[in-house]
Amino acid sequence: MNEARAAVTLSLFAIGILAGVVVHSVVDRGPAENPYPTLPKVEEPRAAHDVVAAIGTDDAQSLSRLVDSKMLSDLDAALQPITDVRTTKFVGAVESEGRLLSAYVVTGKTTEGIDFVVGFVLRVANDQVVGVN
Amino acid sequence: MVGLRRLIAGSAGTLLVGMFAGFVIASAVGVFVQDSGLFGASGESPVARAYMLGLLQRDPNSIVGIRPNQSIAQRAAELQGADTSRTTSTIQPLSLTYIGGATVGGYSVHIYAVDLRNSQGVDQFFPLALTVSGGKVVRSE
Numbered sequence: 001m002n003e004a005r006a007a008v009t010l011s012l013f014a015i016g017i018l019a020g021v022v023v024h025s026v027v028d029r030g031p032a033e034n035p036y037p038t039l040p041k042v043e044e045p046r047a048a049h050d051v052v053a054a055i056g057t058d059d060a061q062s063l064s065r066l067v068d069s070k071m072l073s074d075l076d077a078a079l080q081p082i083t084d085v086r087t088t089k090f091v092g093a094v095e096s097e098g099r100l101l102s103a104y105v106v107t108g109k110t111t112e113g114i115d116f117v118v119g120f121v122l123r124v125a126n127d128q129v130v131g132v133n
Numbered sequence: 134m135v136g137l138r139r140l141i142a143g144s145a146g147t148l149l150v151g152m153f154a155g156f157v158i159a160s161a162v163g164v165f166v167q168d169s170g171l172f173g174a175s176g177e178s179p180v181a182r183a184y185m186l187g188l189l190q191r192d193p194n195s196i197v198g199i200r201p202n203q204s205i206a207q208r209a210a211e212l213q214g215a216d217t218s219r220t221t222s223t224i225q226p227l228s229l230t231y232i233g234g235a236t237v238g239g240y241s242v243h244i245y246a247v248d249l250r251n252s253q254g255v256d257q258f259f260p261l262a263l264t265v266s267g268g269k270v271v272r273s274e
Contacts, residue, residue: 009147016151023152024159032182036189036229039246078274091233094246096258103244103260105235117235119242119262133260133274 039094047129048102048122049090055079055106056088067129074132078120082108091119100124101133177231181243181263184270188261189226189247200270225250232260241265 047066054063055075067075079085085108093102102122110116123131180199187196193211227248234243244262251257264272 012147013151016148017155020152020155021159024156036226039228039230094230096248099258101246101260103232105242107237117237117240117242119244121260
């Protein structure tokens with residue numbers, strides 16, 4: 001009798017889980033359709049990779065040689081409020097008529113020690129980083 | 134009678150707990166799959182996509198619920214700006230590409246590339262990084 005009751009309870013629980021998954025799939029419909037064309041992804045440009053590698057290894061010396069002072073200022077603004085970079089991740093790059101955007105996500109800590117995540121994009125043209133967004 | 138009522142209540146409770154567990158599990162698995170890009174998932178957030186479409190279609194009303202609360206004056210000024218922009222200039226979006234993103238704790242970052250032609254016929258290609266938290270876009274740059 002107890003075994004039968006346990007089996008029924010477990011079955012009800014399993015049915016409930018399935019129903020929950022179904023409800024979630026109905027409620028969570030995903031992003032709306034994009035009515036605009038999308039650009040194909042391209043490989044990470046070498047120049048951008050070098051810049052982000054310097055950021056990831058906290059190598060200010062290399063970074064100072066790779067980008068000019070204006071871009072360093074833009075980079076500082078893009079990384080705010082992170083002051084201590086922990087990880088850098090290349091998330092993708094796209095190209096339109098020779099203009100290339102290489103996107104990164106950086107995680108780290110703020111001056112208050114709070115974990116944070118920011119995204120920034122390096123503009124690349126003629127195998128050189130020409131801007132930071 | 135009391136026994137039957139107790140049986141029904143117990144069964145309904147078990148079913149409800151199971152449903153809740155199933156919903157939470159499906160949610161967690163969905164976030165993991167989206168972030169990891171498994172099964173072809175892009176990782177794109179529906180909130181971020183809706184925000185980008187609202188921006189490109191210059192429709193502030195469509196994104197009012199997915200960004201931080203603004204005062205009534207700010208919202209009115211934005212609607213004025215959108216009306217002026219719609220009537221005096223033609224901006225033609227050429228492409229909208231989700232480049233990628235990541236999630237850390239309660240924050241997720243989603244990066245897009247936008248290609249558009251302004252009213253002077255000049256093509257502009259620029260990125261936008263959106264930070265989403267609690268179902269709202271809390272930062273756009």
